[in-house]
Amino acid sequence: MVIFMMRKLKVGIVGAGNIATNAHLPAYAELTDIVEVVAIADIVLEYAKDAAEKFSIPHYYASVEELLAGEPDIDYIDICTWTAAHAPVAIAAAKAGKNILCEKPLAASLEQGLAIEAAVKEAGVQFMLAVVTRYGAEQQKFIEMRDAGRFGDIYYAKCSYVRRRGTPGGWFTDKAYAGGGAVLDIGVHAIDRTWYLMGRPTPVSVSAETSYRIGNYQTKGVDRWQPIGGPTGVFNTEDSASIFFRFEDGKSMTAEIAWAINGCESATTTLYGSKAGCTFEPLTVYGENEDGYLSDEVPEIEHSNFFTEEIRHFVDCLNNGRTPISPIDDAVTIQRMLDAIYVSAQRHEEIKL
Numbered sequence: 271m272v273i274f275m276m277r278k279l280k281v282g283i284v285g286a287g288n289i290a291t292n293a294h295l296p297a298y299a300e301l302t303d304i305v306e307v308v309a310i311a312d313i314v315l316e317y318a319k320d321a322a323e324k325f326s327i328p329h330y331y332a333s334v335e336e337l338l339a340g341e342p343d344i345d346y347i348d349i350c351t352w353t354a355a356h357a358p359v360a361i362a363a364a365k366a367g368k369n370i371l372c373e374k375p376l377a378a379s380l381e382q383g384l385a386i387e388a389a390v391k392e393a394g395v396q397f398m399l400a401v402v403t404r405y406g407a408e409q410q411k412f413i414e415m416r417d418a419g420r421f422g423d424i425y426y427a428k429c430s431y432v433r434r435r436g437t438p439g440g441w442f443t444d445k446a447y448a449g450g451g452a453v454l455d456i457g458v459h460a461i462d463r464t465w466y467l468m469g470r471p472t473p474v475s476v477s478a479e480t481s482y483r484i485g486n487y488q489t490k491g492v493d494r495w496q497p498i499g500g501p502t503g504v505f506n507t508e509d510s511a512s513i514f515f516r517f518e519d520g521k522s523m524t525a526e527i528a529w530a531i532n533g534c535e536s537a538t539t540t541l542y543g544s545k546a547g548c549t550f551e552p553l554t555v556y557g558e559n560e561d562g563y564l565s566d567e568v569p570e571i572e573h574s575n576f577f578t579e580e581i582r583h584f585v586d587c588l589n590n591g592r593t594p595i596s597p598i599d600d601a602v603t604i605q606r607m608l609d610a611i612y613v614s615a616q617r618h619e620e621i622k623l
């Protein structure tokens with residue numbers, strides 16, 4: 271029997287913007303017994319310095335290269351840059367032999383995603399995509415029930431991430447920095463989580479349309495996610511998409527994604543199995559009870575912070591030599607599915623995968 275030691279790990283964060291300072295660093299502050307943030311880097315040194323001061327991080331740098339040179343003992347790099355920088359930063363980290371936690375989406379293009387995969391596999395380092403909605407307590411409870419056979423064969427799913435007016439500002443609408451619009455930014459959450467919960471069926475084809483019809487709205491009284499870095503004023507991405515995926519064995523999934531649309535807001539995953547189905551928030555199971563009547567069951571679940579659970583999981587995987595639940599292979603499959611959405615929408619036809 272192999273017994274692994276729990277060691278306190280050292281992490282260097284790259285990208286000191288919104289997600290780093292509002293989500294990852296507060297999560298690390300709850301995990302000081304298992305992981306220590308030893309450095310942070312940003313191409314705008316001032317952002318790295320501000321974050322270092324605010325979160326008592328000992329060192330700050332102006333690039334991933336400087337960080338890797340200055341901190342040879344770190345266990346992993348946590349990538350919180352804008353999307354187009356994920357690939358160069360991940361490749362530099364892999365070449366230095368460092369494990370990688372990377373914010374969603376994997377990359378700005380399939381080509382960049384494949385380059386990350388090649389670098390990670392060549393270096394033999396661990397990689398985990400930070401697709402945070404896989405890490406909620408409800409998702410974990412669902413998986414427990416699914417693996418015990420409660421749902422039977424899950425053959426169809428529906429998901430949505432629809433905002434009425436919720437387009438982020440700054441670089442998010444600029445293809446050169448983001449790679450795409452609502453699909454890559456929030457579609458990835460809904461599609462990744464739902465595909466994962468279905469049991470990762472092999473994708474066969476994608477049919478989709480994307481739209482840019484509301485664009486740079488001037489609606490008053492609505493909130494927007496404002497990134498810290500990058501340019502503003504360019505909007506050359508889609509603002510919504512409707513998607514149909516076919517999987518092996520006749521399984522399928524629909525997805526509705528919007529940063530801005532004239533309809534009702536929703537962020538849902540619905541799964542349909544041969545024995546039972548379910549919705550989330552709260553996890554509600556639609557099946558039949560022992561007496562043969564229809565039943566709606568809401569299991570009791572203890573909730574926790576998704577970001578904290580996500581980082582705790584990665585640290586645990588590194589310490590115990592386990593593969594994360596969102597590994598590079600899943601990240602590449604999802605990136606292929608997202609890429610095919612754009613190709614399908616451009617050609618107005620179904621794309622085989």
Ligand SMILES: NC(=O)c1ccc[n+]([C@@H]2O[C@H](COP(=O)([O-])OP(=O)(O)OC[C@H]3O[C@@H](n4cnc5c(N)ncnc54)[C@H](O)[C@@H]3O)[C@@H](O)[C@H]2O)c1
Pocket residue numbers: 284285286287288289290311312313314317332333334350351352353355359373374375400402455496497498499500
């Ligand atoms: N999980 C979630 O729910 C969630 C939410 C928002 C954003 N994100 C993801 O987090 C990432 C960052 O988004 P954000 O909102 O924090 O953006 P942001 O602009 O606020 O922060 C990005 C930071 O990265 C820095 N940067 C860019 N290239 C760099 C490089 N090569 N080296 C070092 N620093 C670099 C920028 O200067 C900027 O400060 C994106 O990939 C985004 O998709 C995830």
